[in-house]
Structures are given as C-alpha cells and as structure tokens.
Amino acid sequence: MKQVKSQGYQYKFVNSINTIDCSIWNEIFGVSHPFTRHEYLSALEMSGCVSTETGWTPMHLVVLDIDNIIALMPLYLKTHSWGEYVFDWAWAEAYERNDIEYYPKLVGSIPFTPTTGRRVGFSTALAITEQQSVIESIQHFLSQTVIEQNWSSWHCLFTDTVQQQQFSQAGVMQRVGCQFHWHNQAYTDFNDFLATLTSRKRKNILKERTLARHALQFRFVDGDKASNEQWQSFVRCYQSTYLKRSGHAGYLSPAFFEQIAATMGASIRLLIIEDTVGELVASALYLVSDTHLFGRYWGALTECDGLHFEACYYQGIEFAIANQLSVFDAGAQGEHKVMRGFLPVKTYSNHFIAHEGFNSAISHFCQQEQAHIDIYMQQMCQQLPYKSIEAQS
Numbered sequence: 001m002k003q004v005k006s007q008g009y010q011y012k013f014v015n016s017i018n019t020i021d022c023s024i025w026n027e028i029f030g031v032s033h034p035f036t037r038h039e040y041l042s043a044l045e046m047s048g049c050v051s052t053e054t055g056w057t058p059m060h061l062v063v064l065d066i067d068n069i070i071a072l073m074p075l076y077l078k079t080h081s082w083g084e085y086v087f088d089w090a091w092a093e094a095y096e097r098n099d100i101e102y103y104p105k106l107v108g109s110i111p112f113t114p115t116t117g118r119r120v121g122f123s124t125a126l127a128i129t130e131q132q133s134v135i136e137s138i139q140h141f142l143s144q145t146v147i148e149q150n151w152s153s154w155h156c157l158f159t160d161t162v163q164q165q166q167f168s169q170a171g172v173m174q175r176v177g178c179q180f181h182w183h184n185q186a187y188t189d190f191n192d193f194l195a196t197l198t199s200r201k202r203k204n205i206l207k208e209r210t211l212a213r214h215a216l217q218f219r220f221v222d223g224d225k226a227s228n229e230q231w232q233s234f235v236r237c238y239q240s241t242y243l244k245r246s247g248h249a250g251y252l253s254p255a256f257f258e259q260i261a262a263t264m265g266a267s268i269r270l271l272i273i274e275d276t277v278g279e280l281v282a283s284a285l286y287l288v289s290d291t292h293l294f295g296r297y298w299g300a301l302t303e304c305d306g307l308h309f310e311a312c313y314y315q316g317i318e319f320a321i322a323n324q325l326s327v328f329d330a331g332a333q334g335e336h337k338v339m340r341g342f343l344p345v346k347t348y349s350n351h352f353i354a355h356e357g358f359n360s361a362i363s364h365f366c367q368q369e370q371a372h373i374d375i376y377m378q379q380m381c382q383q384l385p386y387k388s389i390e391a392q393s
Contacts, residue, residue: 029072035117043259153351295330
C-alpha cells in the first residue's frame with residue numbers, strides 16, 4: 001500500500017521485513033528479546049514458513065514523523081487462524097454461520113510463537129510521554145484500514161503489560177488468557193528449588209527424573225557453536241515428533257533453523273539427549289534473553305518415560321538457575337506444568353472488530369471469559385506444589 005498520512009504521522013505497510021534495515025529494526029525493538037529481532041522474523045520469511053502461500057502475508061507497519069521512523073509493528077494479513085495461539089475459531093465460525101467473511105484479518109504477532117513481548121517498537125528519539133499518542137494513532141490507522149479494505153478485524157497478540165494497557169486506553173478491546181511460567185527465587189541449584197516443594201510433590205519429581213535420565217546423557221550446546229550435525233539432529237527430532245502428533249513435519253522448515261543458527265545462534269541453546277553409546281534419542285531448542293529462558297521446540301526419536309518433562313521442563317529449570325535467569329517460559333497451555341512448579345500468569349491480546357454487532361458480542365464474550373480465567377487461575381494456584389504459595393508471588 002502507498003504511504004498514508006493520518007493524525008500527524010506517515011504510515012506505510014511493507015511486504016518484507018528485509019525492506020527495513022536490520023540495524024534500524026533492532027535498534028527500535030532491541031536485541032534482548034529473541035523473537036522480535038529482525039533476524040528471527042527474517043528467517044521466517046526467507047525460509048518460506050511465513051508467506052502468502054502459508055496464509056501469513058507480511059504487512060509490517062512503519063510509522064514515520066516526516067522522514068524518521070518512530071515506530072514499527074510486525075503485521076501479517078491472515079487467511080486462517082493457525083499458529084496464533086489466541087484462539088478465535090469460534091468467532092470465525094459465527095461469522096460463517098451468518099454468511100460474513102472473517103478472513104482475511106490483520107494480525108500483529110510473532111508467527112507460531114505464543115510469547116509475550118512488545119508488539120510495537122518505538123524509536124529511542126521518541127519521548128516516553130509520546131508513546132500513548134502514537135499507539136492511539138496506530139489504532140486509528142489500522143481500524144480505518146480494516147474498514148476500507150473490507151477486512152473483518154485487526155488483532156495484537158501476546159502484548160506485554162504496558163502495551164496492552166496502552167491499546168486498552170486507546171479503546172481497543174482486551175482479551176485475557178493464561179499460561180504457566182516458572183519463576184526463579186534466587187535458587188542456588190535444582191535441589192534448592194525442590195526444597196521449597198511439599199514432600200509428596202518433591203518425591204514425584206525425583207521419581208520422574210530418575211525414570212527419564214536412566215541411561216541417558218543431557219547437554220546444552222550454544223547455537224553458534226553447535227555443529228551442522230547437531231542442528232540436523234534437532235530438526236530430525238522436531239519433524240519426527242510433529243509427524244507422529246499432527247501428521248505433518250511442523251510449521252518450521254530446516255531452512256528456518258539453518259538461518260537462525262547462522263544469524264542469531266548466540267541466543268539459542270540446543271539440548272542434545274543421547275544414550276550411553278552416543279546415539280541420538282531426543283533434542284530440544286531453547287532461546288535466551290537477558291532475563292528469560294524460552295523453551296520452544298522439541299522432539300524424540302524413541303519413547304522414554306518422563307523424557308518430555310525432563311527435556312522441556314526440568315532441564316530448563318536447571319539451566320535458568322545456573323544462569324540466573326528470572327523466568328522460564330516453556331510455551332503455551334499445559335496444566336501439567338503446575339505440579340512441576342510453574343505458576344499461572346495472565347497473557348493479553350487486543351482486538352478491533354469492524355462489524356458493530358459482532359464487536360459487541362465478542363466484547364461481551366471476552367468479559368465473561370476473563371471472569372472464568374480469573375477463577376481458573378485461582379484454582380490452579382491452589383494446586384501449586386510449594387510449601388508456601390505466597391513466597392512464590
């Protein structure tokens with residue numbers, strides 16, 4: 001689309017992240033959070049995992065003040081709801097029942113990545129007091145664009161606390177979800193963490209770990225130091241598990257993993273799991289920021305009792321403790337994480353629905369849903385394995 005002026009700012013959509021200089025994008029978003037880095041988003045596009053053919057047409061928003069970029073937003077025109085993890089299938093079905101098109105829709109998110117973060121990056125030259133004004137202008141521009149293009153809606157997924165409040169103050173509907181994250185209470189080692197749990201839960205975890213680690217070896221390898229063979233081994237495990245579970249090889253291709261290995265390997269940790277003779281059994285991919293560990297993908301070539309919990313949770317907890325990381329985000333969903341020490345946390349998204357009737361109905365739904373999620377999170381807190389729940393908050 002052509003460049004448009006609205007509320008004092010210039011706006012334009014670009015159809016490739018590589019249209020925007022890597023250094024400019026990373027200066028605006030920073031490089032600590034791995035998923036909003038230019039390298040990560042570029043790998044999704046360059047590998048073909050994100051494209052019009054896969055239902056993710058890039059339409060990244062550039063906001064300019066005269067000729068200076070003051071804000072950026074990763075955006076995609078979607079023709080389905082796969083790979084988002086903020087589920088709106090029921091909304092789409094309601095549209096279909098009323099012979100109204102729900103797709104395409106405009107989505108601000110990190111594809112296939114249900115991880116909270118900033119969805120609008122601001123130039124350091126922009127005063128913090130001006131951010132709300134820019135958010136309000138983005139809200140106005142995107143809403144007008146959706147209406148003019150006859151798209152159903154625009155959505156901003158897994159916004160952090162600050163930006164969801166900014167969008168809410170701008171009048172954009174809020175939706176609440178729930179994930180489970182592990183929080184580091186300055187533990188010295190895994191046993192120090194276990195000591196905070198009730199006796200029964202501690203014994204269950206020790207039993208689970210003993211089963212999983214029997215005759216297996218676990219080691220983390222920095223992504224930029226991992227060999228091609230180790231990366232290929234991870235991809236083989238990832239694809240094998242997806243094929244068993246979903247009948248396809250996964251959203252992400254070998255080319256994607258090859259590119260992030262080359263461009264941002266220092267932010268990646270590969271967990272390699274082998275038997276006593278060095279044969280590959282399983283592998284997992286983690287990413288790190290200054291404060292967080294993110295468990296993203298894993299796969300196993302053989303079935304082993306408790307291996308998923310060890311590879312995706314306990315090894316991550318040990319890594320977070322050893323590296324003094326504050327939070328371990330092991331991915332979306334999973335009530336089974338609670339008994340392993342993961343706390344329920346709220347996630348946020350913001351939504352603009354162009355159709356007045358559906359906007360009212362969906363807004364009412366989100367309010368009811370939030371009340372249920374509040375109750376659900378209270379119930380999950382009651383199931384936490386800690387001797388003192390208060391000490392974990």
